[in-house]
Amino acid sequence: MRDDPSQDAILAALAPVVEGLAATFGPTCEVVLHDYRRGERSVVAVSGEVTGRRVGGALSEIGLAMLARGADAANDLNYVTRTSDGRVVKSSTMPLRDARGELFGALCVNIDVTALRRAGDILTALSGSGPVELPRTTFAHEFDDVVDAVIRTRELSLGKPLPALTRTERLALIGSLDERGIFRVRGAASRVAERLGMSRSGLYADLAVVRKGTEETS
Known part of the structure; x- marks a missing residue:
């Protein structure tokens, strides 16, 4: 991800917009400005309290998907x-x-609609329909927590601890993490390798196999 003077100019122009948007929508709104060049510390401006984000915080799983x-x-x-x-x-x-035209950041707006959702659930229950299950997202200040959440979800789906994975299962896990954008963040590979109980060089070797397989089937 290359630096460009226009990137800093865009972020500087949006900084006051962050506070303005949050103030306009009130206490249930949070606006977050991300600079993806900062990797795991991508939050450069935030206003409002919904997800607990702070300047210097990590991008979420949603940000990883965008990357x-x-x-x-x-x-x-x-x-x-x-x-x-x-x-x-x-x-x-x-x-x-x-x-x-190069992607370098994101502007995010989060609105707490819990009260509205509860009212909707009551109406849904009265109508005899079942509630809709919502996906869970990890919003954390530390990128390690985001990585752990993504890996833990995959571990639960496999039904076995990570060290017990077969090579095929490990490659599938690494491929899933790659699709989620984990390895686009500086330093993420070392964290993933540690959690998988393998060396970083071993992880990169597996990642190369996964990406080669993806290219061959695309």
Whole structure:
């Protein structure tokens, strides 16, 4: 990800917008500005208290997905997720591009709609329909926590501890992490290798196998 003067100019121009948007929508709104060049410390401005984000914090799984899409990244608007503490959040993530069209950051708006969701659940129950299960998203200050959440979800789906994975299962896990954009963040490979109980060089070797297989089947 190359630096460009226009990137800094765009971030500087959006900084006051962050506070303005959050103030406009009130206490249930949070606006976060990300600079993906900073990797695991991508949050450069934040206003509001919904997910507990702070300047210097990590990008979420949603940000990782945006990074993974790269040139194909587009506005992801009005999606609804549930936080680890059970709150329901309606969000929009809008990628930022420089003068060359290169993705380098994102502007995110999060609105706590828990109260509205509870009212909706009551109406749903009265109508006899079942509640809709929402995907959970990890919003954390430390990137390690985001990596752990992604890996833990995959570990639970496999039903076995990571050290017990077969090579095929390990390659599938690494491929899943790569699709989620984990390895686009500086230093992430070392963290993943540690959690898988393998060397970083071994992880890169497996990652090369996964990516080669993806290219051959595409």
